[in-house]
Amino acid sequence: MFIWNSCDVVVVDVRREVEEIVGARWVVEGEDAALFGFDAFTAVKGRPRLVALPADEEQTVRLIALLYRSCTPMVFRGSGTSLSGSTVALTGEEVVVSLTRLNRVYSCEGLEIEVGPGLANVLVTRHAPHDLFYAPDPSSYTVCSIGGNVSHDSGGIHVPKYGSTFNSVVKLRVALCDGSVEDVGGTPYFNGANIFVGSEGSLGAVLRATLRLHPRPETSRTVLGAFQDVASTARAVSAVYEEGVIPAAVEMMDRNSIDVVEKSRYKAGYPDCAALLLVECDGYTPQVEEEVRRVRLVFERLGGKVMVPENPAENSRLWLGRKGAFPAMGVVSPAYLTLDSIVPRTELASVLEEVGRIAERYGVMVANVFHAADGNLHPLIPYNPESPKSLENALRAGWEIVEASMKRGGVPSGEHGVGIEKARFMHQYYSQSELEVLWRIKRAFDPDRLLNPYKMLYENPPETGDRVVSLLYTKPWEAE
Amino acid sequence: MADLKLAQQLSLKCVHCGFCLEVCPTYRATRSEVHSPRGRIAAVVSGALTSSGIETCVYCRKCEEACPSGVEFGEIMSAARRPSLEQIMVHRILEDPLRLYNAARLAKMGLPLQVARRVAQITPEPTLPPEYSDPDPELILFAGCIAPVFFTSTVLRALGFLRQRYRVRLINACCGLAHYAEGERERALTVAQRLGDAAQGKPIVSLPSNCSSHMKAFRQLGVEVEVYDFPEFVELMRLPLPKKQLGLTVHEPCHARLAGLNRYVHSALERMGVQVVEMADPTLECGAGGGYIFEQPELSDEIMEAKKKEVAATGCDTVVSTNFACSLALMRMGFTPIHLADLL
Numbered sequence: 001m002f003i004w005n006s007c008d009v010v011v012v013d014v015r016r017e018v019e020e021i022v023g024a025r026w027v028v029e030g031e032d033a034a035l036f037g038f039d040a041f042t043a044v045k046g047r048p049r050l051v052a053l054p055a056d057e058e059q060t061v062r063l064i065a066l067l068y069r070s071c072t073p074m075v076f077r078g079s080g081t082s083l084s085g086s087t088v089a090l091t092g093e094e095v096v097v098s099l100t101r102l103n104r105v106y107s108c109e110g111l112e113i114e115v116g117p118g119l120a121n122v123l124v125t126r127h128a129p130h131d132l133f134y135a136p137d138p139s140s141y142t143v144c145s146i147g148g149n150v151s152h153d154s155g156g157i158h159v160p161k162y163g164s165t166f167n168s169v170v171k172l173r174v175a176l177c178d179g180s181v182e183d184v185g186g187t188p189y190f191n192g193a194n195i196f197v198g199s200e201g202s203l204g205a206v207l208r209a210t211l212r213l214h215p216r217p218e219t220s221r222t223v224l225g226a227f228q229d230v231a232s233t234a235r236a237v238s239a240v241y242e243e244g245v246i247p248a249a250v251e252m253m254d255r256n257s258i259d260v261v262e263k264s265r266y267k268a269g270y271p272d273c274a275a276l277l278l279v280e281c282d283g284y285t286p287q288v289e290e291e292v293r294r295v296r297l298v299f300e301r302l303g304g305k306v307m308v309p310e311n312p313a314e315n316s317r318l319w320l321g322r323k324g325a326f327p328a329m330g331v332v333s334p335a336y337l338t339l340d341s342i343v344p345r346t347e348l349a350s351v352l353e354e355v356g357r358i359a360e361r362y363g364v365m366v367a368n369v370f371h372a373a374d375g376n377l378h379p380l381i382p383y384n385p386e387s388p389k390s391l392e393n394a395l396r397a398g399w400e401i402v403e404a405s406m407k408r409g410g411v412p413s414g415e416h417g418v419g420i421e422k423a424r425f426m427h428q429y430y431s432q433s434e435l436e437v438l439w440r441i442k443r444a445f446d447p448d449r450l451l452n453p454y455k456m457l458y459e460n461p462p463e464t465g466d467r468v469v470s471l472l473y474t475k476p477w478e479a480e
Numbered sequence: 481m482a483d484l485k486l487a488q489q490l491s492l493k494c495v496h497c498g499f500c501l502e503v504c505p506t507y508r509a510t511r512s513e514v515h516s517p518r519g520r521i522a523a524v525v526s527g528a529l530t531s532s533g534i535e536t537c538v539y540c541r542k543c544e545e546a547c548p549s550g551v552e553f554g555e556i557m558s559a560a561r562r563p564s565l566e567q568i569m570v571h572r573i574l575e576d577p578l579r580l581y582n583a584a585r586l587a588k589m590g591l592p593l594q595v596a597r598r599v600a601q602i603t604p605e606p607t608l609p610p611e612y613s614d615p616d617p618e619l620i621l622f623a624g625c626i627a628p629v630f631f632t633s634t635v636l637r638a639l640g641f642l643r644q645r646y647r648v649r650l651i652n653a654c655c656g657l658a659h660y661a662e663g664e665r666e667r668a669l670t671v672a673q674r675l676g677d678a679a680q681g682k683p684i685v686s687l688p689s690n691c692s693s694h695m696k697a698f699r700q701l702g703v704e705v706e707v708y709d710f711p712e713f714v715e716l717m718r719l720p721l722p723k724k725q726l727g728l729t730v731h732e733p734c735h736a737r738l739a740g741l742n743r744y745v746h747s748a749l750e751r752m753g754v755q756v757v758e759m760a761d762p763t764l765e766c767g768a769g770g771g772y773i774f775e776q777p778e779l780s781d782e783i784m785e786a787k788k789k790e791v792a793a794t795g796c797d798t799v800v801s802t803n804f805a806c807s808l809a810l811m812r813m814g815f816t817p818i819h820l821a822d823l824l
């Protein structure tokens with residue numbers, strides 16, 4: 001890799017040159033550009049200066065080089081389902097480079113499949129041999145792209161056994177700001193692909209990903225445990241592991257989230273309880289049967305009521321409720337925030353209690369539905385998008401939840417990315433020297449800080465005049 | 481303007497999750513938010529109705545099915561759209577099959593208009609729409625607008641089949657779906673009322689399944705009609721069907737699917753002993769829309785390209801399509817579309 005120190009402003013008419021590369025049909029500007037200015041983080045919308053949709057790797061590489069050379073900030077975009085606002089064009093100067101058209105499957109050999117970044121997650125398994133599957137499955141899997149998954153290190157319910165996207169990336173082809181292309185990864189040392197996983201489009205563009213496939217498990221069974229108090233529910237999560245079970249998934253839902261789901265079209269008929277766990281065991285049939293037996297015993301010992309669905313229809317109904325929990329929030333409010341801090345399993349009960357107190361203090365409703373095995377909270381906080389006060393309360397409640405998690409030895413973000421939503425926590429979570437390491441990496445790839453500016457790492461807050469943006473970028477210790 | 485307000489109000493339910501993107505035929509063809517449901521909703525919210533995406537929506541309402549938040553996309557689009565003069569002209573032509581017949585003849589003779597050229601390319605030779613009524617009819621056979629002119633033999637077969645048991649009156653007319661989809665809501669209501677009056681309270685058996693689906697929703701417009709899709713009627717009445725030794729695949733029209741009508745086609749074919757080779761996704765859009773196939777040649781061709789691959793993968797040449805606009809698209813792709821009625 002060789003990267004220039006600084007961009008030279010020789011490009012006179014960026015728009016025209018972009019058009020020359022991608023063709024007029026694939027340039028979007030004016031009001032239409034705003035349609036690429038937001039993602040699933042509902043609190044902030046931007047308006048890119050221009051959007052380009054390159055057709056292939058070659059066009060993408062030329063485009064990035066052109067934009068960098070002309071000092072144009074850029075945002076790479078997949079399906080725009082980021083929950084942390086990582087694709088929002090904050091300043092209006094950005095050109096959005098949409099990678100959705102790079103959606104080819106190049107090859108599939110052994111346990112590896114090589115795909116373009118624009119391919120939807122669900123299509124990876126669909127293109128794999130029947131006895132294999134692609135494990136990372138964010139709830140948004142029908143639409144989110146592999147490029148976005150890699151860039152956010154996305155997880156999903158099967159993280160406990162199969163890991164997040166990080167564990168499934170073998171190699172990456174990346175386009176760097178100087179117009180060079182590198183194939184990184186596939187090595188046990190100096191693994192360049194690792195740096196790109198979770199980099200949120202701030203180091204370069206992912207052009208291709210070689211992903212690891214897993215053999216499809218022979219059997220998969222679900223155990224539901226319904227508990228009368230949150231403490232036992234939280235305790236049961238660790239107890240499952242103590243019994244020697246490595247579950248494929250452990251999801252927890254509290255009373256609020258159960259109530260919301262039962263009011264929605266995702267109604268699952270869950271038992272009346274303070275909180276429930278949905279555990280999935282998969283693998284070789286005799287082993288799965290033994291695991292189900294042990295999970296059942298653990299739940300019963302802790303006072304839980306146990307349900308083991310006997311047929312596929314009942315099984316999908318139980319999971320439908322969990323999987324529909326986010327969208328089901330629509331029955332409460334048309335907008336919601338959801339953070340994704342992680343707490344150690346042993347702290348789950350105490351942090352959930354704290355979440356309750358925080359919710360009360362801000363007068364917001366918080367529904368907890370989350371990946372319990374790795375303590376990856378997902379507090380869903382509905383707000384009224386037409387009331388700035390309601391949004392601010394939701395934001396502040398969310399921040400306090402993240403802080404409460406960090407205080408108990410947790411981390412600010414598990415799987416949704418830092419983006420603009422959690423940029424403020426970088427300074428709080430990392431030490432000065434840790435941040436300096438991150439900046440050194442960033443500068444090596446992006447000396448002029450043109451790649452996804454203000455996301456994750458930033459020096460000074462963006463000046464957009466937007467109240468919510470300035471709130472988001474107020475460092476916690478500077479607030480009040 | 482009141483309509484735009486309504487559209488904006490309905491749009492507030494959208495949480496930008498993007499779950500609707502990958503089912504949308506125009507998004508799949510372009511991979512661009514401009515032509516995605518989420519992008520269209522954002523354009524409506526900001527009042528940017530000149531966004532090209534508003535025009536390019538096929539109105540298949542696939543997005544509605546995929547949306548976890550219950551956004552009523554069809555209503556939004558219908559309320560937000562302003563029909564162009566060309567669209568209004570097409571609607572008027574569709575309202576009267578005789579007019580459609582004459583217009584198609586003119587197009588075939590080389591009328592120098594872009595739409596006309598496309599019509600000439602896509603449609604088979606037009607035939608004078610047949611007319612028929614038994615005395616004191618007890619049942620209406622509704623043939624729609626396209627079938628009487630371009631699929632006359634299908635209409636006659638359906639008529640012959642129903643007449644074995646019932647006294648039938650044939651109505652060739654428009655259901656108003658194209659109007660509704662393209663924002664001519666008032667006129668869509670007039671068309672619906674006219675049809676309601678013509679039916680005189682008699683049950684309607686409708687041949688084009690997307691029209692069946694639209695007519696089943698007339699109640700929401702305040703018009704009461706009793707409508708059955710042709711295969712639905714055949715199945716509910718358990719009408720005797722001939723056995724057929726055939727291998728074919730089935731296309732599932734978008735609106736028919738919304739109304740849950742496609743299952744009747746499958747059960748009828750099963751009763752006939754027809755061997756169906758399923759497409760990986762039989763609901764994949766065909767690219768026809770209502771007037772879409774004529775008004776948006778570039779995108780509709782791109783959508784057809786994807787559908788063509790899907791159908792070709794089955795190895796079948798014959799495709800059962802219960803909606804005639806879809807049949808036109810399937811013919812353009814080089815397949816042989818047939819209606820269930822053609823097998824009777």
Ligand SMILES: Cc1cc2nc3c(=O)[nH]c(=O)nc-3n(C[C@H](O)[C@H](O)[C@H](O)COP(=O)(O)OP(=O)(O)OC[C@H]3O[C@@H](n4cnc5c(N)ncnc54)[C@H](O)[C@@H]3O)c2cc1C
Pocket residue numbers: 039040075076077078079080081082083086087099117118137138139140143144145146147148149150151152153154155156157199200201202204205206207326327415416417452496497498
């Ligand atoms: C309802 C809902 C449920 C969700 N559930 C989950 C879940 O269970 N688990 C989970 O982890 N996430 C979840 N998400 C979040 C989101 O779907 C993931 O973060 C997803 O990986 C984003 O993919 P995308 O294609 O939409 O990326 P985008 O939102 O388009 O982009 C995300 C980031 O990746 C960068 N990027 C995208 N493509 C490239 C590329 N080719 N090269 C370089 N950078 C790129 C962007 O710049 C941005 O920083 C959910 C979202 C929604 C709306």
Ligand code: SF4
Pocket residue numbers: 503504505506507516517520536537538539540541542543544553
């Ligand atoms: S109606 Fe069809 S074409 Fe229009 S946005 Fe929805 S899915 Fe796309």
Ligand code: SF4
Pocket residue numbers: 493494495496497498499500501517518521543546547548549550551
């Ligand atoms: S699926 Fe529904 S809520 Fe999500 S973006 Fe599409 S219309 Fe909006």
